[in-house]
Amino acid sequence: MYSFKNDYSEGAHPRILSALTKSNLEQTEGYGEDCYTKKAIALLKQKIERYDIDIHLFSGGTQTNLTALSAFLRPHEAVIAPSTGHILVHETGAIEATGHKVISIEVSDGKINTTHIKAVLDAHTDEHMVKPRLVYISNPTEIGSIYTKNELEQISQLCKINNLYLYVDGARLGSALCSAENDLQMSDLGILVDAFYIGGTKNGALLGEALVICHDSLKDDFRFHMKQKGALMAKGRLLGIQFQELFEDGLYFDLAKHANKMADLLKNEISNAGYKFLTHSPTNQIFPILPNWLIEKLQVKYLFYIWTKIDSDSSVIRLVTSWATKEEAVVAFITDLKDLS
Amino acid sequence: MYSFKNDYSEGAHPRILSALTKSNLEQTEGYGEDCYTKKAIALLKQKIERYDIDIHLFSGGTQTNLTALSAFLRPHEAVIAPSTGHILVHETGAIEATGHKVISIEVSDGKINTTHIKAVLDAHTDEHMVKPRLVYISNPTEIGSIYTKNELEQISQLCKINNLYLYVDGARLGSALCSAENDLQMSDLGILVDAFYIGGTKNGALLGEALVICHDSLKDDFRFHMKQKGALMAKGRLLGIQFQELFEDGLYFDLAKHANKMADLLKNEISNAGYKFLTHSPTNQIFPILPNWLIEKLQVKYLFYIWTKIDSDSSVIRLVTSWATKEEAVVAFITDLKDLS
Amino acid sequence: MYSFKNDYSEGAHPRILSALTKSNLEQTEGYGEDCYTKKAIALLKQKIERYDIDIHLFSGGTQTNLTALSAFLRPHEAVIAPSTGHILVHETGAIEATGHKVISIEVSDGKINTTHIKAVLDAHTDEHMVKPRLVYISNPTEIGSIYTKNELEQISQLCKINNLYLYVDGARLGSALCSAENDLQMSDLGILVDAFYIGGTKNGALLGEALVICHDSLKDDFRFHMKQKGALMAKGRLLGIQFQELFEDGLYFDLAKHANKMADLLKNEISNAGYKFLTHSPTNQIFPILPNWLIEKLQVKYLFYIWTKIDSDSSVIRLVTSWATKEEAVVAFITDLKDLS
Amino acid sequence: MYSFKNDYSEGAHPRILSALTKSNLEQTEGYGEDCYTKKAIALLKQKIERYDIDIHLFSGGTQTNLTALSAFLRPHEAVIAPSTGHILVHETGAIEATGHKVISIEVSDGKINTTHIKAVLDAHTDEHMVKPRLVYISNPTEIGSIYTKNELEQISQLCKINNLYLYVDGARLGSALCSAENDLQMSDLGILVDAFYIGGTKNGALLGEALVICHDSLKDDFRFHMKQKGALMAKGRLLGIQFQELFEDGLYFDLAKHANKMADLLKNEISNAGYKFLTHSPTNQIFPILPNWLIEKLQVKYLFYIWTKIDSDSSVIRLVTSWATKEEAVVAFITDLKDLS
Known part of the structure; x- marks a missing residue:
């Protein structure tokens, strides 16, 4: 039986296992303060073409989403997401478990647009309702579609005007950016969105997602949130080594x-x-x-x-x-x- | 510089890396439903000498503690822990973040006893106070001491009488069980406590903790809690393979x-x-x-x-x-x- | 300007103010353990025709809903509610703030039926999704419609079969039960639903809602939850006296x-x-x-x-x-x- | 039997009941937007001698504490409180239920001082621990003692230097300010602390606490938090009328x-x-x-x-x-x- 069930059926790309094996007995600092993690972050910044961003490595997508969104939002603030969004259907209410409502927008192609977002803003008018504060999208979406640069620019602009954060779940970001139909660069994301993550688990890593925080006001104390949610890995090098290998030469x-x-x-x-x-x-x-x-x-x-x-x-x-x-x-x-x- | 800072400065025991490499390109089910995880769980049950227990593999200790305790407790129920307990001082309020108070017992040797627990019960008398419901201990403690079998039996008995769950944080359980002064067996834990975890990260794994749930009423729907807390790893085999290697022949x-x-x-x-x-x-x-x-x-x-x-x-x-x-x-x-x- | 904006524009029915004035200088126990609250509860049980139920008095509807639902549910369990439900639109995410997802069912007449509920159950199949556990309805609904006895019986039966709790928000329950088109009795609620509340604020009280818990497994330790959510009023008599007055002779x-x-x-x-x-x-x-x-x-x-x-x-x-x-x-x-x- | 059990055994001061009766059939806006609440707030500002503060009326102390503290803090931030503090012992873990750790300082006279606070700050050094962010004190304390102006000034100064909010639980504030040994004015509180509440329930009201927010950064969107926690009373006039009566002429x-x-x-x-x-x-x-x-x-x-x-x-x-x-x-x-x- 050959499996086309998902993109996490095998282990890691062999080069990653080699890199892990090669560095195995070196002693490093724990909790993501090792040299490999630092190197990986430097490579990612170079790729995103911004050096004023913060990058943190996580072990999985749900963990990334719940840590980021709960760190970014105050208790009364809510998330806007398309009805197909991973956080809405496949994360067992992880965002709600941190106290935040996720407002669902019914979509057929997995993508939301500025009309959708405006409608939500219009419907949330006072303190008897949650305050929409963050727009969550996935690229590619959970049904394989991707956002064009123009679509993302429009959403980004609307968010800025309305004091909404824009967050991109990039569990399969590699596939989106390498799609024949794509016109977005990693560096565009660094400009257009407030935070996004670059998925490793579904693209060759054993495990690992790199959260990129672009908006200054979202950066403070972020490692406290990671530790509190159980996301600060003791042997953080495990993530650093993998992202270093993945981004050193375009793997x-x-x-x-x-x-x-x-x-x-x-x-x-x-x-x-x-x-x-x-x-x-x-x-x-x-x-x-x-x-x-x-x-x-x-x-x-x-x-x-x-x-x-x-x-x-x-x-x-x-x-x-x-x-x-x-x-x-x-x-x-x-x-x-x-x-x- | 040689480091004696902690027990997670290096990668994994070489046999673990070999096992990962060997199985790397096999296709398996995701989210801990793979054959390696099943095998690892079977080996652990054999070691604990109980087959009616549930075992779940996690990526880290804080994650294990917060997922387990929040799944086990109702909103008004609290944890009793020694003042040196890891959840009290080194997990950034992870348990409180799930809504539960951790009642601190001042100790000098890292260990709590039945007198301590009784004092907490006596002080919590009505609905204006939280309801102590779970006793958290670590073995070994965060300052290296261990519980004798007799000490654990006394705590266990008191807990049973007072409807308290007993939970053991075993981040370094291997070291406790292999101590020259130890008289506890893994199988004793299966009888005396309601849940405990067997730490892998600090004893040769890249990452990994095995949570053992002994008490029937704590088992239901546990995977929902794991997923909600971001603890269900897509490539769950990574944990299964490691625990299989660690417990196959006593490594x-x-x-x-x-x-x-x-x-x-x-x-x-x-x-x-x-x-x-x-x-x-x-x-x-x-x-x-x-x-x-x-x-x-x-x-x-x-x-x-x-x-x-x-x-x-x-x-x-x-x-x-x-x-x-x-x-x-x-x-x-x-x-x-x-x-x- | 005469106001038809809502049913809480005035103070209380004059008989309630008289009752408060008359009893004003009597000394009573605090936190709902006074004789007036006990009397009110006895009158309500008589009206519901069940004596094995628990009744607790709250100061407002949102407080009642959030305390009850968070007490009734485990962290991974979710609520099913019609899209017009008060908890979905007008309580600022109060339920989500306690950690629970509210699954919205699109309705036009404010009412959900068994087909709706079955569809939600069919869509929630494993631990990657929340577990629907409680059906929330309002009677009357937020747009004035009411449930017939037959409709409620069908929902009740479906819930029992599927291990779902059924909860009725009765902020305006008096209006529903006294509607010309109504065929439900207060006593039917005691049989058909697991918990409901009888709204006082919108029907003559200064403030006050009476939560009725019918299902045995939802009763334990409920006052702990009330206290934790700030719902245990020091001068609980204020609620007791009002409900006594309202239910003594049919007011x-x-x-x-x-x-x-x-x-x-x-x-x-x-x-x-x-x-x-x-x-x-x-x-x-x-x-x-x-x-x-x-x-x-x-x-x-x-x-x-x-x-x-x-x-x-x-x-x-x-x-x-x-x-x-x-x-x-x-x-x-x-x-x-x-x-x- | 005459009761000296507490200060909430009777109803309200007769003048309050009269004021409620007199205004009873007037129609007003709901949810604290009525003219009585506005008048009460104006009177309180006058008394505090600051007009740039925000004031919100609540129905009880636990509700006030939990709404304020959860609105003021980010998820990883913690509260410092004396071991006798009401939030630590008599509110069923209400603060922890909103996700925040309360760090207990052992005291014998109910009061904490700058040495205590410094010790907590020294012990919390990195992201593996919560971040102390708010100091909670009660005046008078739960065991009857009061803070002198000088003591409060010292705490206030230390808090400002260390970016800690200072919050005063004034459930019995009237008694403190009217004590023969007191040298604090209501207006001093407006200057020295970031938020405090003026207790009505224990000083003549049927129910009611007035939360005063002095620090600008704590004011935004506060009514969202109130609604979310079930603290926005439909007939908010009930609170407004009482505080108006209490503060109109020094009652x-x-x-x-x-x-x-x-x-x-x-x-x-x-x-x-x-x-x-x-x-x-x-x-x-x-x-x-x-x-x-x-x-x-x-x-x-x-x-x-x-x-x-x-x-x-x-x-x-x-x-x-x-x-x-x-x-x-x-x-x-x-x-x-x-x-x-």
Whole structure:
């Protein structure tokens, strides 16, 4: 059984394991104050082209989101997020558990726009309601779509005018930035958003997300919040070494490109076979609509999620590729799909 | 500079890195539902000699404590802990951040006893006060002391009678269980306490703590709490593989024994050199009282914490050994100390 | 200017002030352990026809909701509520501030049904999502509609089967129970729901809501939660005396009937004048759709809320009546409306 | 049985009930936006001699404390309080329930000083510990003592230098300010502290505390926090009318003086009878040490709390007087005590 279930089925890229092994017996400071973490942060700043930002390394996405958002907001302040947002559906109420409401905006393509945000602001008028204070988006979204530079600029401008923080969940940021349809640079994020994170776990690391804090007023005492939420790792070097390896010479982007290439291959051939897709996804998650009998046959040899039902005859499946996806597995899948069709 | 600052200065035991490398490209389920995690849990159950317990793997101690305690307690329930307890002083109010008061018991040797607990119960009489519901202890304590089986039995019995949960923070549990003065078995913990965790980070793992839930009423829906607190790791195999390696053939205990042996060596020779200690510690942290001039000279070649001041002439330092501590470094330290004295 | 803005514009029914004055200098126990509170609770139990329930008196609705729901739920458990629910829109995220997500169900008439609840249950399948555990409804709803006995029975049954608690916000419960279209008794609530509250503030009291806990497992230690949330009033007698007065001889229902009668009068005559309503409301809040020019003219003499815009020419206004609404004011309003039309 | 148990055994001062009755049928705005509340706030500003402060009326002390402190602090910030502080012992962990640790300073006379605060600051050095940010004191303290102007000035200065907020719980502030030994004015508080509250419930009101926010940075969005914590009362006029009555012509101070006078009378005569006191209290709570046999005899005719045991023969009782304490009851108590002695 070959798995297209997600992009965290394998361990880490071999270079990361090598780097860990090589440095293993060196003694370093704990809690992210080691030389590897410092080096990784310096590399990331260079990539983002800003040196006045703060960067902190976390072990996972939910942890990053909950630590950041609870640190950024006062008790009565709320988050605006698209209905498909990871924090809304797949983090077991982690943000609410820190005391903050997440206001859901119904979307079909995973993306929110300035009209959505204005509507929320208009509806929240006094102290009997929460105060919207932060806009949460994911890039790519949870259904594979990406924001254009222009879309992000518009959201950013609206946020600035309305005293809203803009936060980007970049669990799969590599895939977005390496998408054929992308026109955003890492350096644009450093200018347009107040904080974002660069996902490592889903792009070659054993674990690790790098939170970038751009807005000055969000920086103070941030390590206190990390420690309080259990996010300050004793052997912080584990994260530093990985991000150093990923960003030293572009490995991060190479891995994302491979994942996207594998997804494109799947997408094109499934399309050629005559099937349609639930969403337009130029990243490493695709959502083909297949007849149920075909899905059942594919399930004999491949693992993937059934995303949703379309009607009594067909369903949407999710196929996820990663840095580790083997081209021969993709080819085999396509062949099987065509043969079975 | 050789560091005796803590037991997380190096990476992982080489066997762990080998195991990670070996399994690296296998595809597994995410979020701790992989075969390695299952195997690790089975090994731990065997070691604890109970098969009706639940075991969950975490990435760090603060995360384990805050997830467990907030899952176990209702909003008005409080924790009783010794004043030296890690949750009281070194976790940035992580437990309070989940809404629970931690009642501090002043202790000098790091250990609480039944008299202490009874005093807290007597002082909490009605709904104008929190309701003490869980006793938190560490074994070994944060200052190196350990609980005897008899002491733990007495606390356990008192807790059962008074409807208090008993929780053991085992960040350095290996060192306690392998101490020359210890008479507790892992299997005793499974009987005497309601939940405890077995620390991996400070005993050879890259990261990892195994939470053991013994009391039935604490088990329900526990993975929801983990996810909500950001503790469910996507590549959960990273924890499973490490605990499997540590418990497959006793590596965990071998490593702890080495750490203790190195600490004993330091302790005996420092004692032979005529110095006293702040606490009686039969585990891998020792607290010698040294003249300040000597401390300053040692600091030229060694890293360690100044624990506390004794008077204008002398201070307590903390020396920590680990699975990775080199005997030659210990010998060198002792030689230097004696030469300088 | 006469106000139809809400049902808390005046003080208390004169009998309540008399009762407060009469008992004023008696010495009683504090924190709700006085004889008046005990008497009030006994009267309420009699009215509900259950003697195995717990009743606690609060000073306001938001306080009641947040104390009850946070006491009833574990950290990962969530509330299901209609999109118009008071806790969703008008309590500044009070429930989320205690750590719990409120899942919103889009409704047009303020009411949720079993289909809605089942859909939420179907969508929440594992530990990556919150666990729906409590259904929150208001009766009457925030837009004036009421639940029939049959509707409530169906919801109740579904909740029991699915291990969901059912909670009714009764801020205006008197108006619902005294509505011409109502077929529910206070005693039905005691059987069908797990907890509900009987609103006093909006029906003649200075302040006060009576929380009724029917389900045994929700009763333990409840006063601890009240104290922790600042809801245990030192001079608890203030609440006891009021509820005693309201329930001694049916005053509570008389007041609600008057409010409903005034609303009916408004509704019928506005309808006669040819206007329509946003919702079907048989209780003390009505929502006529009026041309904007008429609204502006009415605003010269009357206070009321503009609820929402319909189109460029017309809007919905909210008119609220209460125990204190004067019939002559209602008549004057109707006359003015007709004269102006 | 005459009660000296507390200062909230009776209702309200008759003038308050009259004022409530007189205004009862007027229609006003809800949620503290009525004319009475505005008038009360204006009177309080005049008394404090500052017009740039914000004042909010609450229904009780625990509610005031928890709303204020949780609004003022970020998640990692902690409160410093004396071990006898109301928030530490008698509010069921209300502050911790909002996520903040309360650091306890052991005191014998209820008061903390600059040495205490400095010690806490010295012990909290990095992000592994909470960040002390607010000093909570009560005046009078929970055991009747009061702060001198000089003591408060020293604490205030230390707080300013160290970026700590200073907060005064004034549940019985009237009694402190009217004490024969007091040299503080209400206007001094406006200058020396960042926020404080003026207790009404224990000095003649049915319920009500006035929170005064002096520090600009603590003012923003405060009503959001009130609503979120259930502290925004629908009929806010109830609080406004009472504070207007209390501060229109000095009634608040007259009532406190009476309470103090009654306490002095008790204190002097108990002292004359040869008994000692646990603490030096110049306010309305006194703590005589009496033989147990005498306590038992007094309990036949009087209600009061046994505060603590001294030895097997004697205990401390607490006697509390109030605006409502009858001089003849005090005389009777003294007579009985002397007769029984």
